[in-house]
Amino acid sequence: MANMRMDKNPMPEQDPMIRSANFDEVALGYSPEAAMDEARRCLNCPNSPCRGGCPVSVRIPEFIAKVAEGDFATAYEIITSTNALPAVCGRVCPQEKQCEARCVRAIKGESVAIGRLERFVADWHMAREDKAPLTPPASNGHRVAVIGSGPAGLACAGDLAKLGYEVTVFEAFHKAGGVLVYGIPQFRLPKEIVAAEIAQLEALGVRFITNAIVGKSLTVDELFEDGFEAVFIGSGAGLPQFTHVPGENLLGVYSANEFLTRVNLMKAYREDYDTPIKRFKRVAVVGAGNVAMDAARVAKRLGADSVTIIYRRGRDELPARKEEVEHAEAEGIAFELLNNPAAILGDEEGRVTGIELIRQALGEPDEKGRRRPVPVEGSNWVLDVDAVIVAIGTSPNPLIRSTTPNLVVTKKGGIEADEGGRTSREGVFAGGDAVTGAATVILAMGAGKTGAKSIDEYLKNK
Ligand SMILES: Cc1cc2nc3c(=O)[nH]c(=O)nc-3n(C[C@H](O)[C@H](O)[C@H](O)COP(=O)(O)OP(=O)(O)OC[C@H]3O[C@@H](n4cnc5c(N)ncnc54)[C@H](O)[C@@H]3O)c2cc1C
Incomplete structure (x- = not known):
């Protein structure tokens, strides 16, 4: 008999006052009892609408039924039959817009906490001491190169390795994981989790070469000359966009990517690391997506007295996940909605002293249906800050496309690929943010x- 409780079992969390001064994980995870209780809220709908909301079609009701029975091992097998990174996805996927948005229980009350259950199962598995060690399958003798070690590259490498391919991942940074290690902060996604996922791939025989920038250290064509028979480009979209208002070159202006990379990947928040980072007192973050929330919460944890999100639209249009906005607010992050930067102001030494803002009103909807911000004339005002972090979006880095002849790209600079990830170059595939x-x-x-599936088909038919 289903548990007819209307709301989700609450997620235990660190107290906001305590967590805003540390980098430990905010959400603490369900106990087995809470997970089983939550799983019993699932109605096991025969047509599984939740599954249709998941981009990798996790067999959601099936795994949840196993959690309800307390059979967590089978639940893990079911999830990982389609999702290679459940501990990551259970933490950072926008479930409220995907699987949980389609949950029948959400018609009256809250959806089943699918993400929290996925995280519970993955963490339960990770903590297990009696796991059978992974061994690499027999090699089929074909070599594939993967560029980039974010979720796209990791998933591709994992699937190919399981099929017996000899996979080498080339990563520009000194550590594998992509945004999972350099962007998303420790308090949302502990880095040990990403490291454990990467160790699993290594156990399957995947080789990681770090500090290897394709387009600089070597080119896509050189990979083929070296004997790789196919290349997957999963190089992400790490090139920051800027506002181009006057003053953006002042000292104390960061792109969110640089700021987060210093802190997350290069551990600037730890005394035992040499990475320099200035601890600012009053910080403005321009933008309101997940990246902006992460940057703001990191700035707070580094000791800022005030951190303010500047966003040109209103509350209903905030692009970040609802949970991230709520967490940020609970930690004391301020929001200046309906405001846009007009200039960044500095002192005679070139250091940021403030940000000039202009109030906005919402006009007619744009092509995406979101109401367009319109500046309110004469409404300029100044917020005193000593740092500005710009988090208004990123685009794919041009390095690979500019060093790979005949690789067709889209107007926005992304690599053009069909639904199977095939690019304009034979043997070259691409996917993810790139x-x-x-x-x-x-x-x-x-x-x-x-x-991975397309590469397998390509090499089998070659
Ligand atoms: C701060 C932040 C927070 C986010 N929060 C969320 C969230 O909560 N939920 C969510 O679902 N998504 C979130 N995202 C988005 C998500 O992380 C990305 O969509 C996802 O990581 C894209 O995966 P990818 O594998 O395509 O690229 P990436 O994760 O960007 O990985 C690409 C990798 O390729 C490497 N690379 C680039 N160029 C080269 C080269 N020339 N040679 C070798 N290696 C190269 C890069 O160093 C990087 O490691 C967030 C993004 C950021 C920045």
Whole structure:
């Protein structure tokens, strides 16, 4: 008999006052009892609408039924039959717009907490001491190169390795994981989790070469000359966009990517690391997506007294996940909605002293249906800050496209690829943010899996 409780079992969390001064994980995870209780809220709908909302079609009601029975091992097998990174996805997927948005229980009350259950099962598995060690399957003798070690590259590498391919991942940074390690902060996604997923791939025989920038250290064509028979490009969209208002070159202006990379990947928040980062007192973050929320919450944890999100639209249009906005607010992040930067102001030494803002009103909807912000004349005002972090979006880096002849790209600079991830170059496949522009972990992972399938077909028929 289903548990007819209307709301989700609450997620235990660190207290906001305590967590805003540390980098430990905010959400603490369900206990087995809470997970089983939550799983019993699932109605096991025969047509599984939730599954249709998942870009990698996790068999959601099936795994949840196993959680309800307390059979967590089978639940894990069911999830991982389609999702290679469940501990990651359970933490960072926008479930409220995907699987949970389609849950029948959400018609009256809250949806089943599918993401929390996925995380529970993945963490339960990770903590298990009696796991059978993974061993690499017998090699089929074919070599594939994967460029980039974010979710797209990892998913592609994992699926190919399981099929017996000899996979080498080339990563520009000194550590594998893509945005999962350099962008999303430790308090949302502990780096040990990403490291464990990467260790699993290594156990399957995947080789990682870090500090290898394709387009600089070596080119796509050189990969083929070296004997790789296919290449998957999963190089993401790490090139920051800027506002181009006057003053953006002042000291104290960061792109969110640089700021987060210093802190997350290069551990600037830890005394035992040499990475320099200035601890600012009053910080403005321009933008209101997940990246902006992460940058704001990191700035707070580094000791800022005030952190303000500047967003040109209103509350209803905030692009970040609802949970991230709520967490940010609980931690004391301020929001200046309906405001847009007009200039960044500085002192005679070139250091940021403030940000000039202009109030906005919402006009007619744009092509995406979102109401367009319109500046209110004469409404300029100044917010005193000593740092400005710009988080208004990123695009694919031009390095690979500019060093790979005949690789067709889209108007927005993404690599053009068909639904199977095939590009204009024979043997070259692509997926994730490198193709779509900045999107989500699960979409990148799905594209990596699709790419692996296409590479397998291509090499079998070659
Ligand atoms: C701060 C932040 C927070 C986010 N939060 C969420 C969230 O909560 N939920 C969610 O679903 N999504 C979130 N996203 C988006 C999500 O992380 C991305 O959509 C996803 O990581 C894209 O995966 P990818 O594999 O395509 O690229 P990436 O994760 O960007 O990985 C690409 C990798 O390729 C490497 N690379 C680039 N160029 C080269 C080269 N020339 N040679 C070798 N290697 C190269 C890069 O160093 C990087 O490691 C967030 C993004 C950011 C930046």
